[in-house]
Amino acid sequence: MSEPIQVENHCIHDHDSTKIFGFWIYLLQDLFLFATLFANMAVFSASYDIGPSGRDFIDLTFVLVETVLLLVSSITYGFAMIQLHRNSLVGMQIWMTVTFFLGLTFIMMELYEFNHLIHAGAAPWVSAYWSSFFVLVATHGAHVTGGLLWMICMFVHLSWDGLNTNNRTRMTCLSLFWHFLDIVWIGVFTLVYLLGAL
Numbered sequence: 001m002s003e004p005i006q007v008e009n010h011c012i013h014d015h016d017s018t019k020i021f022g023f024w025i026y027l028l029q030d031l032f033l034f035a036t037l038f039a040n041m042a043v044f045s046a047s048y049d050i051g052p053s054g055r056d057f058i059d060l061t062f063v064l065v066e067t068v069l070l071l072v073s074s075i076t077y078g079f080a081m082i083q084l085h086r087n088s089l090v091g092m093q094i095w096m097t098v099t100f101f102l103g104l105t106f107i108m109m110e111l112y113e114f115n116h117l118i119h120a121g122a123a124p125w126v127s128a129y130w131s132s133f134f135v136l137v138a139t140h141g142a143h144v145t146g147g148l149l150w151m152i153c154m155f156v157h158l159s160w161d162g163l164n165t166n167n168r169t170r171m172t173c174l175s176l177f178w179h180f181l182d183i184v185w186i187g188v189f190t191l192v193y194l195l196g197a198l
C-alpha cells in the first residue's frame with residue numbers, strides 16, 4: 001500500500017514543480033515587457049516638447065514613502081511564507097493582511113500622484129516623456145493591483161481549503177510575483193523618479 005502512495009505524492013510534487021516553472025516563464029515574459037517600457041522611458045527621457053520636465057513635478061519624498069511601503073510589503077509577505085512553512089494558517093493570514101494593506105496604500109498614493117500630476121499640467125498627452133512616465137508607472141501599478149486581487153482570492157481559497165497542496169503552490173507563485181514587482185519598482189524609482197528629478 002505504501003508504494004502507490006509514494007508514487008502519487010511524487011506525481012503531485014512534479015505537477016506543482018511544473019506549475020511553478022510555468023510561472024517563472026510568465027515572469028520572464030513580464031520582464032521583457034518592463035524592459036521594453038524602461039527602454040522607451042530612456043529614449044524619451046528628455047522629450048518634453050513644450051511641457052514640463054520631471055524635475056518640475058517629481059516629489060522624491062512622496063515617492064520614497066511609496067517605495068518604503070512596497071519594500072516593507074515584500075518583507076511582510078516573506079513572513080507570511082515563513083508561517084506557511086510552519087503550517088500556521090492564522091499566522092500566514094495575519095501577515096498577508098498586513099501585506100495587502102501596505103500594497104493598497106501604495107496604490108492609493110500612486111492614484112493620488114497621478115491625479116496631482118494631471119491637474120498640475122503633467123498629463124500623458126503633454127509630451128512623450130510624460131506619456132512614457134504614465135505608461136511605465138501605471139503598468140507597474142496595474143500589476144500591483146492584480147497582486148492585491150490575487151491576495152483576496154487567496155483569502156477565499158484559504159478559508160475554504162486551508163493549507164492544501166494547491167494553495168501552497170498558489171502562495172509560492174504569488175510570492176514570486178510580489179517580489180518581482182518590488183524589484184521592478186526599484187528600477188522605476190531609480191530611472192523614472194531619481195534620475196527624472198535631477
